[in-house]
Structure formats: structure tokens, C-alpha cells
Amino acid sequence: MTIRYPRPLRPGDRVAVTSPSSGVPERLRGRFDAAVRVVEDRGYEVVVGACMDGSRHVSAPAGERAAEFEAFLTDPGIRAVVPPWGGETAIDVVPLIDWEKVAAAEPTWVVGYSDITTLITPLTLLSGTATVHGSNLMDTPYRTPDGLLSWLDVVESETGSRFTQSSPGRYRSAGWDDWTGKPGNDDLGLDTDGRWTRLDGGTGDVDVTGRLVGGCVETLANLAGSRYLDVRAFARDHAPEGLVVYVEACEDNAFTICRNLHGLRINGFFDHANAVLVGRTSAPDDATMTQHEAVVDALGMLGVPIVADVECGHVSPRMPFVNGALTRVVHMSGRSDVIQSLV
Structure with missing residues (x-):
């Protein structure tokens, strides 16, 4: 299909x-x-x-x-x-x-x-x-x-x-804007330098292809194991080339995100992943675990590239990701691109 x-x-x-x-x-x-x-x-x-x-x-x-x-x-x-x-x-x-x-x-x-x-x-x-x-x-x-x-x-x-999107290398460190006082504000206020971060221990370039699927960890974790989040069936029917799976944390602490990611993995969410993209987050670390460490703890055994601080989370700016699009992810020195094909 x-x-x-x-x-x-x-x-x-x-x-x-x-x-x-x-x-x-x-x-x-x-x-x-x-x-x-x-x-x-x-x-x-x-x-x-x-x-x-x-x-x-x-x-x-x-x-x-x-x-x-x-x-x-x-x-x-x-x-x-x-x-x-x-x-x-x-x-x-x-x-x-x-x-x-x-x-x-x-x-x-x-x-x-x-x-x-x-x-x-x-x-x-x-x-x-x-x-x-x-x-x-x-x-x-x-x-x-x-x-x-x-x-x-x-x-x-x-x-x-x-179409190709490239990381601008900057993000917004502040919280939400005051839309009450400035309802028409059009400035994202990207005030901080930030590049993608590889978490899986690999040191080479990343160049992988698969169909995009993913979303917010805190919400999707509650659908794990149900027919509404059957990624295995989707991969079988629509993605013989495998998947690029993206996840992002809104506000939960690192321990909760770790548990949720483990649960998603156990229920097959990452079974067909050729790579995992992790959105940049302002969600809190815990005393003995950071948000990055939570991802590695839950997903490090997958044996695929895991790239964090991607522009696909609650921290601005955000790349539009098309769920289902055939997607190539390139991450190397001086270049971090997401190339999506609507095929």
C-alpha cells in the first residue's frame, strides 16, 4: 500500500x-x-x-x-x-x-x-x-x-x-510569549546557539532513509500496545524501507520520559527504526539522569543512530514533519538536514 x-x-x-x-x-x-x-x-x-x-x-x-x-x-x-x-x-x-x-x-x-x-x-x-x-x-x-x-x-x-529543511542552529531559550499583550507578535526570538547532538555513541556522519512517524512521548506512550499505535503493521504495509522515528518530550521529568520510552520500545514502536530523532526539550532533568540519558537508557540498545536536539519538539523553532513521508536525514559537520519526499 x-x-x-x-x-x-x-x-x-x-x-x-x-x-x-x-x-x-x-x-x-x-x-x-x-x-x-x-x-x-x-x-x-x-x-x-x-x-x-x-x-x-x-x-x-x-x-x-x-x-x-x-x-x-x-x-x-x-x-x-x-x-x-x-x-x-x-x-x-x-x-x-x-x-x-x-x-x-x-x-x-x-x-x-x-x-x-x-x-x-x-x-x-x-x-x-x-x-x-x-x-x-x-x-x-x-x-x-x-x-x-x-x-x-x-x-x-x-x-x-x-523539500529540504536545514537546522538554523539557533533556538528560543525563553518560555511562551505574552500573546495577551502582543497578540500579533511575529518574532520567534531565537536567542541561543544549538546544534543537533548524537547520542548513540557513533562518531561518523549520519545519512539514513525511512518513512517518518512519531510524536510527543507523554501522549503517545498512553496508546502503546493498542491498535491506535501499531507501528509494526504500518511498517509492514507502508514502509518496507524502514522508518525514521521521531519523539519529543514536552514537560515530564527525565525519569518519566525514560519509563515512557521503554514502554514504547517494548510495544514495538521502534522495531523498524533506521534512526531515531529526538526533539530539543526544556523538560527537566533529574538528580541522576538527564533528558539525554533517559533516551540512551531506553533506546541505546536499538543499534541505530539517535540524534537529539532536533527542531521537532516544544522548543522553537519547529520543522514541519510529514508523517508517512519518505525521508532522508543527513547529520554531519556543518550540515543537519531533513529531506522529505511526498511519495
Whole structure:
């Protein structure tokens, strides 16, 4: 079976916004409106769903969130679904979605990261539909750093096309911006030098190819062993060339990340990995274990290149990664590239 790539977006297409996890509080409506304007200025019609309430940790009851997400995915008039951001408990939506109905529909681009990987990774694994990890609607006003693409660039790409992203060598050390005071801020504030770090003990260049799949450790670990995270079946059906697996930690301490990565490995998440990419994180170390050591403890026995501090986590900037894309990763002195082919 081949990967199903949604058709590229073109001016006049409709982009839906819904919150299958957390909605947008009133104090951040200015940022939300600024993000919507960026998408509209690109030539798209933005359709905002009913599940957007930001007064609690979820935007609506689970059934309503699942129904709206599924409806947008199966509406032929919607070409992309972009949540405002992640949240905490999108897992309650997973068993309520009719995944077979979604798989039978014309594929639609879905974009997100963090808790949204609870949905986009199963969507790719269950249906072979490509999804985009790496940004969200509320990040859209930021200017894209040199060497990277925006999620809008990716969803406008033709099937069969190839694009290269290169590490800018800088990241943002501060926390979240004050979007209340500066709702239209477009400066990521990349204030710190930082390159990729090889963790597996290898000293040579890394040059590996496989199909991309991955997401947030804290959310995906809860799906391990279920049909929603059956990476073995995906590799068998869609990736005979093997996988490039990426993971990233949001906020859990090193001990918790270590346990979660062990659990993912035991359940086959890394069985077909030709390499593992680990996102740069600001999550805390522990007294006797760093975040890097947590990765080595859980995954060091895989015998494949493990490259950390990649721009695919909660620390800005973020490369859009297309789950399912045939991907070449090159890491050597003076060069750290991710080349994705939509084939």
C-alpha cells in the first residue's frame, strides 16, 4: 500500500479550525484572530467550529469534540484541519472516532503537535494518510526562520515533490510569549546557539532513509500496545524501507520520559527504526539522569543512530514533519538536514 497524500491546498480552499483537546480562552482571542488572518491572507477561507471554548482544559465534551473532528475530516469541502494548539486529554476522543469512515474519505491535511499527536499519529498509522507534525494555528503568525518551512508551505506541496529543511542552529531559550499583550507578535526570538547532538555513541556522519512517524512521548506512550499505535503493521504495509522515528518530550521529568520510552520500545514502536530523532526539550532533568540519558537508557540498545536536539519538539523553532513521508536525514559537520519526499 502507498501513503495517501491529501491534495495540495490552493487559494479558495477551506481550512477548518477545531479544538479536539483544549480551546482558546478569551484573553487569547487576539492571538487567535491574528493567526486566522495569516491563513486568510494566504488565500484560504477559515471555518471555525463550535468546539473552541477555552474556559476549561477541554473545549467541549468528548463526544462533541470527536464528532466535529470527524465531520471536518470527512467533509470534501474542507481541505485542512488545524487545531489552535494541543492540550491535555485528546486521548478521550480517540476511541470515539470512526477511523474506518475517515480512512474511506478523501484525505484531508491535519496539522498539529503536542497533544494533537494523540490523533494525527493514529490517523497516519490506521489509514496510511499523511499528516503534518510541527506547528499549530496559534504559531502561524511567526516568521519562518531561514532553512525551515511553515505548515502552510507543506500543505501546498504537490504529491511527488521533495523539500529540504536545514537546522538554523539557533533556538528560543525563553518560555511562551505574552500573546495577551502582543497578540500579533511575529518574532520567534531565537536567542541561543544549538546544534543537533548524537547520542548513540557513533562518531561518523549520519545519512539514513525511512518513512517518518512519531510524536510527543507523554501522549503517545498512553496508546502503546493498542491498535491506535501499531507501528509494526504500518511498517509492514507502508514502509518496507524502514522508518525514521521521531519523539519529543514536552514537560515530564527525565525519569518519566525514560519509563515512557521503554514502554514504547517494548510495544514495538521502534522495531523498524533506521534512526531515531529526538526533539530539543526544556523538560527537566533529574538528580541522576538527564533528558539525554533517559533516551540512551531506553533506546541505546536499538543499534541505530539517535540524534537529539532536533527542531521537532516544544522548543522553537519547529520543522514541519510529514508523517508517512519518505525521508532522508543527513547529520554531519556543518550540515543537519531533513529531506522529505511526498511519495
